[in-house]
Amino acid sequence: xxxxxxxxxxxxxxxxxxxxxLHEPTFGGNExxxxxxxxxxxxxxxxxxxxxxxxxxxxxxxxxxxxxxVSNGTSGLQVTLELVGVRRDDEVLVPALSFVATAxxxxxxxxxPHFVDSDVCTLxxxxxxxxxxxxxxxxxxxxxxxxxxxxxxxAAVVPMHTFGHPVDMPALVELAERHRLEIVEDAxxxxxxxxxxxxxxxxxxxxxxxxxxxxxxTTGGGGAIITNDGALAKRAKHVTTTAKQPHPWxxxxxxxxxxxxxxxxxxxxxxxxxxxxxxxxxxxRLLASRYVxxxxxxxxxxMFLERPGTQANYWLQTLLLAPEVAAxxxxxxATTNAAGQMTRPVWxxxxxxxxxxxxxxxxxxxxxDLAQRVVNLPSSPQLMPGVV
Amino acid sequence: xxxxxxxxxxxxxxxxxxxxxLHEPTFGGNExxxxxxxxxxxxxxxxxxxxxxxxxxxxxxxxxxxxxxVSNGTSGLQVTLELVGVRRDDEVLVPALSFVATAxxxxxxxxxPHFVDSDVCTLxxxxxxxxxxxxxxxxxxxxxxxxxxxxxxxAAVVPMHTFGHPVDMPALVELAERHRLEIVEDAxxxxxxxxxxxxxxxxxxxxxxxxxxxxxxTTGGGGAIITNDGALAKRAKHVTTTAKQPHPWxxxxxxxxxxxxxxxxxxxxxxxxxxxxxxxxxxxRLLASRYVxxxxxxxxxxMFLERPGTQANYWLQTLLLAPEVAAxxxxxxATTNAAGQMTRPVWxxxxxxxxxxxxxxxxxxxxxDLAQRVVNLPSSPQLMPGVV
Ligand SMILES: Cc1ncc(COP(=O)(O)O)c(C=O)c1O
Ligand SMILES: Cc1ncc(COP(=O)(O)O)c(C=O)c1O
Numbered sequence: 001x002x003x004x005x006x007x008x009x010x011x012x013x014x015x016x017x018x019x020x021x022l023h024e025p026t027f028g029g030n031e032x033x034x035x036x037x038x039x040x041x042x043x044x045x046x047x048x049x050x051x052x053x054x055x056x057x058x059x060x061x062x063x064x065x066x067x068x069x070v071s072n073g074t075s076g077l078q079v080t081l082e083l084v085g086v087r088r089d090d091e092v093l094v095p096a097l098s099f100v101a102t103a104x105x106x107x108x109x110x111x112x113p114h115f116v117d118s119d120v121c122t123l124x125x126x127x128x129x130x131x132x133x134x135x136x137x138x139x140x141x142x143x144x145x146x147x148x149x150x151x152x153x154x155a156a157v158v159p160m161h162t163f164g165h166p167v168d169m170p171a172l173v174e175l176a177e178r179h180r181l182e183i184v185e186d187a188x189x190x191x192x193x194x195x196x197x198x199x200x201x202x203x204x205x206x207x208x209x210x211x212x213x214x215x216x217x218t219t220g221g222g223g224a225i226i227t228n229d230g231a232l233a234k235r236a237k238h239v240t241t242t243a244k245q246p247h248p249w250x251x252x253x254x255x256x257x258x259x260x261x262x263x264x265x266x267x268x269x270x271x272x273x274x275x276x277x278x279x280x281x282x283x284x285r286l287l288a289s290r291y292v293x294x295x296x297x298x299x300x301x302x303m304f305l306e307r308p309g310t311q312a313n314y315w316l317q318t319l320l321l322a323p324e325v326a327a328x329x330x331x332x333x334a335t336t337n338a339a340g341q342m343t344r345p346v347w348x349x350x351x352x353x354x355x356x357x358x359x360x361x362x363x364x365x366x367x368x369d370l371a372q373r374v375v376n377l378p379s380s381p382q383l384m385p386g387v388v
Numbered sequence: 389x390x391x392x393x394x395x396x397x398x399x400x401x402x403x404x405x406x407x408x409x410l411h412e413p414t415f416g417g418n419e420x421x422x423x424x425x426x427x428x429x430x431x432x433x434x435x436x437x438x439x440x441x442x443x444x445x446x447x448x449x450x451x452x453x454x455x456x457x458v459s460n461g462t463s464g465l466q467v468t469l470e471l472v473g474v475r476r477d478d479e480v481l482v483p484a485l486s487f488v489a490t491a492x493x494x495x496x497x498x499x500x501p502h503f504v505d506s507d508v509c510t511l512x513x514x515x516x517x518x519x520x521x522x523x524x525x526x527x528x529x530x531x532x533x534x535x536x537x538x539x540x541x542x543a544a545v546v547p548m549h550t551f552g553h554p555v556d557m558p559a560l561v562e563l564a565e566r567h568r569l570e571i572v573e574d575a576x577x578x579x580x581x582x583x584x585x586x587x588x589x590x591x592x593x594x595x596x597x598x599x600x601x602x603x604x605x606t607t608g609g610g611g612a613i614i615t616n617d618g619a620l621a622k623r624a625k626h627v628t629t630t631a632k633q634p635h636p637w638x639x640x641x642x643x644x645x646x647x648x649x650x651x652x653x654x655x656x657x658x659x660x661x662x663x664x665x666x667x668x669x670x671x672x673r674l675l676a677s678r679y680v681x682x683x684x685x686x687x688x689x690x691m692f693l694e695r696p697g698t699q700a701n702y703w704l705q706t707l708l709l710a711p712e713v714a715a716x717x718x719x720x721x722a723t724t725n726a727a728g729q730m731t732r733p734v735w736x737x738x739x740x741x742x743x744x745x746x747x748x749x750x751x752x753x754x755x756x757d758l759a760q761r762v763v764n765l766p767s768s769p770q771l772m773p774g775v776v
Contacts, residue, residue, distance in 0.1 A: 027427045035423055035653075039415045044608040044657070045601020071459050071609070074647040100630055100641040107644045110498070213433020213651070220432040220651030221459070242488055249721050251735040253488040256495045256743045259462040263601070263608030265423075265654065269432070333637050347639040355644045 003300050003325055004335035010294040011341045011377055014287070019340035020378040023316065025218045026388055027269075029276045034268035046241070048264025054271050055224070058209070061274065062191075062199040064226035066233030069262040069270070070240050073188040073210030073223035077105035079260060080206045080225055081156060083235055084182040086111050090155035091147055091360060093181070095125050096349045097367040098160045102186050103350050103359075106158070114147070114154065115351045115361035118370055121307060123318075124167030125159050126366065131175050133362045138179065145179045150360060156182040161190035161200045163376070164216070164313035165306060169195055169203035176204075184208070188223070191216055192281045192313035201226050206236075211266075216280055216315045217273040219266040276388075283381035283388045284314035290384075291317055291377060300325040304374075316344075317377040326372040333375065346374040391688050391713055392723035398682040399729045399765055402675070407728035408766040411704065413606045414776055415657075417664045422656035434629070436652025442659050443612070446597070449662065450579075450587040452614035454621030457650040457658070458628050461576040461598030461611035465493035467648060468594045468613055469544060471623055472570040474499050478543035479535055479748060481569070483513050484737045485755040486548045490574050491738050491747075494546070502535070502542065503739045503749035506758055509695060511706075512555030513547050514754065519563050521750045526567065533567045538748060544570040549578035549588045551764070552604070552701035553694065557583055557591035564592075572596070576611070579604055580669045580701035589614050594624075599654075604668055604703045605661040607654040664776075671769035671776045672702035678772075679705055679765060688713040692762075704732075705765040714760040721763065734762040 011020075038044045051069060058067035070076040086092055088110030094102050096115040103113040116133075119126035138145050138154060145154045157176060159167040169185075176183045183204030187193075190200040191209055201207030206227035211219040225236045243257035262270075292303045300322045306312035321329060329345060336343040349371050351361050381388040399408075426432045439457060446455035458464040474480055476498030482490050484503040491501040504521075507514035526533050526542060533542045545564060547555040557573075564571045571592030575581075578588040579597055589595030594615035599607040613624045631645035650658075680691045688710045694700035709717060717733060724731040737759050739749050769776040 024430055025432065027430065027432075032424060032427050035427065036420060038608075039420050039423065039657075042412055042415065044413065044415075045606060046609055047601075071463075072647050072649075075459075100632075100639070100645075101647060104630070104644055104646070108646075213435075218433065220653040221434055221647075221649055222651075242492070244488075248725060249732050251488070251733075253736075253741055254743070256492055257488075258492070258496075259460050259489060259609075261460075261609055263654065265608040265657070266651065269427075269653070337636060344637050345639075348641075353641055355642070 002331060003298065003328060004332045006298055007301065007332050008336050008339050008341060010298060011336060014290045014294050015341060015378050015383055020342060020383070021380060022342045022344055022376060022378060023214050024380045025213060026380070026382045030272035031269050034272050035265060038265045038268045044265040045263055046261035048267065050264045050267040050271055051262060054267040057271060057274050058224050058226065062201060062226050064202050065228040066226065066230060068225045068233055068236045068240065069267055070223045070225060070260045071262055072212065072221050073208050074101040074105050075258070075260040076208035076223040076225050077102065077184065077186060078108040079236060079240055079258065080184045080208055081105060081109045081111070083232055084156055084184055084205050086155045090153045091150065092155060093130065093157040094350070095160050096351050096361060096364045097123065097162065097346060097370060098186065098350060099347055100350065100353065102158060102160055103356055111155065112152070113350065113356060113359050115359060115364065117362055117364040118367040119168065120366050120370065122167055123162035123165050123304065123370065125172065127168050127171040127175055134179050140180065145181055147360065154181060156184055158184050158186050160186035161193055163318050164190045164193045164315035165304070166190065166193050166195045166200050166310045166312065173203055189215065189315050190313060192277055194311040196309060202228065205229060206232055211270055216313055217270065217277055219262065219270040222262045222266050222270060279388050280381045281313055283384040284379065286384050286387060287379065288314045288317055295319070315379065317379045319375045319377055321373040321375065323373070329372060329375060342378055344376045346371055390719060391686065391716060392720045394686055395689065395720050396724050396727050396729060398686060399724060402678045402682050403729060403766050403771055408730060408771070409768060410730045410732055410764060410766060411602050412768045413601060414768070414770045418660035419657050422660050423653060426653050426656045432653040433651050434649035436655065438652045438655040438659055439650060442655040445659060445662055446612050446614065450589060450614050452590050453616040454614065454618060456613045456621055456624045456628065457655055458611045458613060458648045459650055460600065460609050461596050462489040462493050463646070463648040464596035464611040464613050465490065465572065465574060466496040467624060467628055467646065468572045468596055469493060469497045469499070471620055472544055472572055472593050474543045478541045479538065480543060481518065481545040482738070483548050484739050484749060484752045485511070485550065485734060485758060486574065486738060487735055488738065488741065490546060490548055491744055499543065500540070501738065501744060501747050503747060503752065505750055505752040506755040507556065508754050508758065510555055511550035511553050511692065511758065513560065515556050515559040515563055522567050528568065533569055535748065542569060544572055546572050546574050548574035549581055551706050552578045552581045552703035553692070554578065554581050554583045554588050554698045554700065561591055577603065577703050578701060580665055582699040584697060590616065593617060594620055599658055604701055605658065605665055607650065607658040610650045610654050610658060667776050668769045669701055671772040672767065674772050674775060675767065676702045676705060683707070703767065705767045707763045707765055709761040709763065711761070717760060717763060730766055732764045734759055
């Protein structure tokens with residue numbers, strides 16, 4: 001029997017609106033005020049007080065020593081991978097279950113994604129399984145960890161905190177030390193997610209955040225690099241801003257570099273959004289509990305909830321279909337979307353995309369299974385109007 | 389005898405202000421209105437009506453069949469080079485006299501800049517000299533033009549329209565056909581510059597524009613690709629927006645691609661700025677004539693003016709020092725900047741930068757000479773308050 005009508009009904013009970021997006025930003029704070037100030041003072045471009053302020057406030061919020069804002073998360077990930085030493089034809093361990101940008105950033109460095117299975121408890125990299133896999137396929141050489149099969153160096157691992165649910169970072173940090181891998185966290189989705197009292201993105205050498213329009217805090221488009229490594233932060237700023245040396249007039253640039261700047265206009269919006277992250281988090285947490293209540297009498301589905309000891313930002317609300325109704329996923333998506341309640345499956349697994357189909361990977365039964373069973377539900381904070 | 393005090397005096401006579409930047413944007417039109425609309429409707433991110441409108445209006449203004457907006461000019465140049473077929477370890481002919489981004493974009497494709505001398509009449513590539521040089525160093529093979537010395541393919545040439553002064557494109561187009569080179573125009577500085585009735589950027593296969601904060605029209609940060617080639621425009625849109633295939637819910641991406649999107653927020657500002665380009669051009673033209681008048685009695689310097697048959701946008705006002713006072717350049721820069729009248733030399737020649745010092749190049753006596761003699765003067769359109 002189809003559960004699609006029931007799923008639709010329960011979503012509608014929570015959203016109480018005829019037409020609902022998956023995630024829409026909300027700008028009821030100082031966004032307009034700060035952006036107006038940029039336009040009225042003329043400071044809209046890549047140098048400006050909001051750029052500095054947004055960097056300071058991101059560092060303060062996440063507890064990272066440094067933040068460097070960039071044009072978006074994808075570019076931020078490319079740069080951080082390069083800065084931790086990923087080189088052409090290295091391999092980088094990446095979850096099979098992620099947005100395509102995680103793998104694209106690896107290719108933008110000239111390196112190759114190497115796909116890893118998921119942990120059903122975190123939706124992120126399965127650390128124990130990765131450990132067993134590396135014991136099997138990898139060996140230590142002078143300059144790092146090598147894939148015995150391909151002869152390529154495995155330079156880094158990129159844990160991605162899916163929908164804001166933290167990867168088991170303490171375990172991954174130990175693994176990375178044992179195998180001499182750099183960790184760059186793809187924290188695009190996890191601003192406001194914590195493990196104990198440490199923010200996601202502060203466990204690896206560095207991390208990238210995204211402020212794309214669909215994220216918990218948006219700058220229209222944008223991203224940031226966060227790190228506790230002062231030298232790395234300095235290099236990140238340098239290579240994302242054309243590597244120009246300070247001089248009253250001369251244009252002297254000292255290395256091949258990027259224009260990955262975030263304009264002050266966008267940083268202004270980011271400052272205003274960040275002021276409201278507490279509200280956004282509260283609304284998303286309340287929304288999760290509403291969905292839990294609504295689906296309590298539907299045994300074929302369950303809400304994916306934060307693990308003990310972690311705090312998820314509940315950026316995207318995640319319904320898991322039981323295996324016996326996984327085959328109904330597309331029907332559920334069709335029914336809910338047709339009725340104006342926007343839902344989404346998780347991404348196509350990266351190794352199934354044509355440009356990544358011949359990349360190295362471990363067997364990924366858990367990711368394969370999750371890919372059939374995840375349905376993201378309407379997640380905008382303004383669905384909880386008492387809070388936002 | 390030092391001419392620095394005289395130069396300062398003449399600049400002050402024109403600007404009539406105690407403290408003047410090199411180029412500042414001005415937002416007296418619909419900028420705030422359109423940006424406010426984005427914030428109030430929630431459409432700030434990478435999909436939105438202002439993105440489509442800015443693309444349509446850029447195409448209409450330049451006469452190019454298509455425009456695709458991107459996150460900035462550097463990224464736009466990287467993508468266009470890749471799209472016309474520049475591959476790893478190819479060489480790309482680039483003026484020695486340009487902003488560092490022109491060469492960086494070539495390296496971002498994995499190719500190598502190969503530096504070319506300037507024409508003293510255009511400040512851009514000297515086409516006749518390039519012709520003689522290619523006859524000397526290049527040969528045709530099956531798949532294109534090769535540098536005999538390095539054995540590398542010379543895949544493309546990137547004319548850059550310096551400060552808005554058009555390169556001799558008709559001659560370059562003929563040369564490129566003869567030698568089977570693709571042309572990608574770096575039109576970062578030349579929105580509003582024409583050769584006859586054709587806009588710069590419409591002579592090659594495609595071109596890149598920049599809307600950085602210092603450009604004639606700004607989006608805070610941003611750029612565009614313009615082209616008459618419909619297939620190339622379609623590919624440009626696809627690869628700058630993660631190569632996602634249209635589908636009501638599935639995330640299927642069909643090639644390695646970028647997030648080089650321009651947010652709707654920034655495109656909104658671009659639409660408002662573009663409405664005013666006529667005024668900006670008029671102000672800059674008037675400013676040029678004011679400087680001509682002011683410097684008429686200073687025989688050691690001359691204003692660099694548009695060639696017959698072309699219309700320059702006069703984005704940056706350009707003073708040329710006579711050879712006998714070239715040695716005074718730094719003194720002129722120091723005097724004027726100390727007095728609050730911001731002036732700038734031209735960029736350090738690209739082959740003098742450490743990361744490009746071992747790249748291929750022809751002898752560049754004209755660029756070497758110009759690099760000592762160019763001084764850019766305050767150029768903001770609002771210096772002509774009657775016009776803007
Ligand atoms: C997991 C993940 N990685 C990378 C990105 C890329 O970030 P951006 O869109 O800012 O380039 C995103 C978001 O789009 C994401 O969700
Ligand atoms: C000649 C030239 N090329 C490339 C660029 C790069 O454009 P953007 O700053 O938008 O990346 C600029 C402007 O900064 C430029 O002046």
